[in-house]
Amino acid sequence: xxxxxxxxxxxxxxxxxxxxxxxxxxxxxxxxxxxxxxxxxxxxxxxxxxxxxxxxxxxxxxxxxxxxxxxxxxxxxxxxxxxxxxxxxxxxxxxxxxxxxxxxxxxxxxxxxxxxxxxxxxxxxxxxxxxxxxxxxxxxxxxxxxxxxxxxxxxxxxxxxxxxxxxxxxxxxxxxxxxxxxxxxxxxxxxxxxxxxxxxxxxxxxxxxxxxxxxxxxxxxxxxxxxxxxxxxxxxxxxxxxxxxxxxxxxxxxxxxxxxxxxxxxxxxxxxxxxxxxxxxxxxxxxxx
Numbered sequence: 001x002x003x004x005x006x007x008x009x010x011x012x013x014x015x016x017x018x019x020x021x022x023x024x025x026x027x028x029x030x031x032x033x034x035x036x037x038x039x040x041x042x043x044x045x046x047x048x049x050x051x052x053x054x055x056x057x058x059x060x061x062x063x064x065x066x067x068x069x070x071x072x073x074x075x076x077x078x079x080x081x082x083x084x085x086x087x088x089x090x091x092x093x094x095x096x097x098x099x100x101x102x103x104x105x106x107x108x109x110x111x112x113x114x115x116x117x118x119x120x121x122x123x124x125x126x127x128x129x130x131x132x133x134x135x136x137x138x139x140x141x142x143x144x145x146x147x148x149x150x151x152x153x154x155x156x157x158x159x160x161x162x163x164x165x166x167x168x169x170x171x172x173x174x175x176x177x178x179x180x181x182x183x184x185x186x187x188x189x190x191x192x193x194x195x196x197x198x199x200x201x202x203x204x205x206x207x208x209x210x211x212x213x214x215x216x217x218x219x220x221x222x223x224x225x226x227x228x229x230x231x232x233x234x235x236x237x238x239x240x241x242x243x244x245x246x247x248x249x250x251x252x253x254x255x256x257x258x259x260x261x262x263x264x265x266x267x268x269x270x271x272x273x274x275x276x277x278x279x280x281x282x283x284x285x286x287x288x289x
Contacts (some may be wrong), residue, residue, distance in 0.1 A: 002227065004164055007237070007242050007245055007246050007249070010245075010246060010249040011245060011249045013249070013253055014248070014250075014253045014256065015207075015211050015252075016250040016256075017252070017253055017256030017257055017260065018252055018255075018256045019134075019254040020036075020256065020260060021034045021038065021255075021257075021259035021260050022034050022035065022038070024260060024263055025259060025263070028263060029150065029263075031153050031157075031158075032153070032154050032157040033149040033150050033152050033157070033259075033269065034149075034259050035157045035158075035160070035161060036149055036152040036156060036157040036160045036161075036216045037149050037216060037217065037254060037255045037258070037259055037269055037270075038252060038255050038256065038259075039160035039161045039164040040160060040161070040164070040213040040216050040217050040225070040255065040283055041215075041225070041251040041252045041254060041255030041256070041273070042164045042167075042168065042224035042248060042251070043160070043163060043164040043209045043212075043213065044166045044192075044209065044213070044222075044226055044229065044251050045225075045247045045250065045251030045252060046164075046167050046168055046171045046230050046244070046247070046248055047060075047167065047205055047206060047209050047210075047226060047235075047247070048060075048225065048227065048228070048230030048231070048232075048247050048251065049171070049175070049227040049228055049229070049230045049233060049244040049247035050089075050114050050171055050175070050178055050205065050206075051206070051226060051227070051230050052230030052231060052233065052238070052243065052247070053175065053178045053179040053182045053230075053236040053240070053243075054178055054182040054202060055182050056110060056182075057227060057231065058110065058111055058114045058277040059100065059104075059110055059113075059114045059117075059206075060206065060226045060227060061226070061227055062100075062114045062117050062118045062121070063093070063097060063117075063206055063207070063210045063222075063226070064117050064210055064214070064219050064223055064226070065117070065121035065125065065219075066092075066093050066096040066117060066121045066124055066207075066210075066211075066216065067089065067093045067210045067211045067214040067219065067222070068090075068121065068125050068144065068145070068219045069091075069092070069093075069096070069120075069121040069124050069125045069128065070088070070089045070092035070093040070096070070211055071085070071089045071144045071211070071214050071215070071219075072125055072126055072128035072129055072132050072141070072144065073088070073089075073092060074086070074088040074089045074122065075132050075144070076128060076131060076132050078195070079221050081111070084157065086156070086159070086212075086215070089211045089214065089215075089222065090207075090208055090211045090212055092211075092236075093208075093210060093211030094118060094203075094204065094207030094208055095132060095207075096120075096121070096207070097117075097203050097204075097206055097231035098203055098204075098207065099117075100113050100114060100116070100117045100161070100203075101199060101200075101202075101203035101260050102226070103116070104199075105195075105196065105229060113147065113207040121123075129141060129254070135177035141270075144214060144215060144218065144219060145218055145219050145220060146218045146220060146270065146272035147214075147215070147216060147217040147218020147219075147220070147268075148218070148267070148268075148270070149217070149248070149269045149270065150214055150269070151215075152215075152216060156215065156216070159212065160212065160213065163208060163209060163212050163213075165260055167205055167208075170201055170205060171244070172218065174197055174198055175192065175244060176240065177198050178198055178201075178202060179240050181195055181198055181199075182191070184208060184212065191259075196222070206226075207251070207263065210222055210226065217270050217273065218270050220270075220274075221271075221273065221274045222238055223272045224274045224278065225251060225254075225273075225274075225277060228250075228277050228278065228280075228281040229246075229247040229248070229250045229251040229254075229277070229281075230243075230247045231244070232247075232250060232280065232281045232284040232285060233246040233247040233250065233284070235284065235285060236284045236285075250277065250280045250281075250284070253271050253276070253280060254273050254276040254277035254280060256276075257272075257273075257276045258270075258272035258273030258274070258276050258277075259272070259273070261276070263276060
């Protein structure tokens with residue numbers, strides 16, 4: 001199927017902005033913040049398309065709460081934002097997502113299972129934030145909640161790139177099956193498709209990506225990046241191929257333009273990225289009508 005011109009144009013705009021932001025940051029500050037934010041844009045663009053295909057927006061919106069809980073716990077255990085805290089955040093978040101996924105796979109309504117996750121994460125996060133504030137630096141908590149790419153270390157940036165590339169491979173290999181499961185889950189089981197395997201891939205991706213990127217873009221912005229690209233693409237695109245390409249392009253455009261605006265206007269890269277993504281979403285929704 002031939003892709004529509006706006007979709008192709010969006011892809012090339014994303015590439016241009018990615019190169020421009022990388023060059024600008026490498027000259028003015030450092031290439032690593034830009035590299036991490038763009039990697040987050042790619043990962044969330046892919047993941048958001050998967051979320052839209054599976055129609056699990058509520059779960060996707062709740063997962064950052066699990067990442068916040070895990071990150072606060074990691075700060076307490078490790079004594080601050082460190083490599084050990086980074087790995088612990090990924091492990092705890094993924095475990096919480098697995099538990100929620102198992103509840104869904106067992107027949108519990110996704111909204112009910114997700115509500116349990118949100119209740120546990122929100123309540124426990126408040127308690128942990130109190131102790132983290134008294135035993136660790138307030139900057140650590142602010143970084144987790146609001147995100148600060150300027151504090152990204154080279155190791156964090158390359159880890160974000162590695163996770164984004166792994167996400168790309170897994171999404172490309174399983175996207176058609178994920179769409180099929182999202183449309184006719186029961187029929188997929190009847191036809192012999194290993195639904196449990198694709199569920200495992202989906203829940204692993206959502207747990208790892210959200211937890212790994214929480215210190216790059218922050219808890220708040222993750223809600224925007226995991227929901228809006230896929231939601232906008234699903235309304236505008238005419239095929240699954242267009243949907244995933246448009247979701248990725250819009251997320252990378254938001255990341256690239258957000259980085260450029262942060263240099264020009266002197267504002268937070270995470271905040272600028274969120275506003276650009278919202279603008280893209282509004283434009284695509286208006287165009288689809």
